[in-house]
Amino acid sequence: MxxxxxxxxxxxxxxxxxxxxxxxxxxxxxxxGDAGLATAEYAVATVAAVGFAGLLIAILKSDEVRELLLGIIRGALSVG
Known part of the structure; x- marks a missing residue:
């Protein structure tokens, strides 16, 4: 069987x-052939994604980036 x-x-x-x-x-x-990722490849991809997320958090917490994003949002929401 x-x-x-x-x-x-x-x-x-x-x-x-x-x-x-x-x-x-x-x-x-x-x-x-291979039809997907192996466990080790999933682990490497997960570690890379976590590192990238940490980098984005660090960048987005900076005052310059925060002011830039707030300016873009204010400009988009302003009427006329």
């Missing part, structure tokens, strides 16, 4: 552990 986690990537059940099944499974994985 096979369990399916993805249409193109069935997971071999315990009864399908013969050498032939393992070899054909390995050939199938190599033929289909």
């Amino acid at each position: 096979t369990r399916t986690t993805h249409d193109t990537h069935p997971v071999q059940g315990p009864e399908d552990v013969s050498g032939e099944a393992t070899t054909s499974r390995w050939q199938q994985v190599r033929a289909t």
Whole structure:
């Protein structure tokens, strides 16, 4: 019996552990390639996103940027 986690990537059940099944499974994985990010790539992307968010917070807290943004908002909301 096979369990399916993805249409193109069935997971071999315990009864399908013969050498032939393992070899054909390995050939199938190599033929289909990577279909997403690995856990390490998710971790790197998360750390980069957190660093970028910290940088944005630091920039937006500065008085110059705050005044610039308030000026833009006031100009957009002013009538005439």
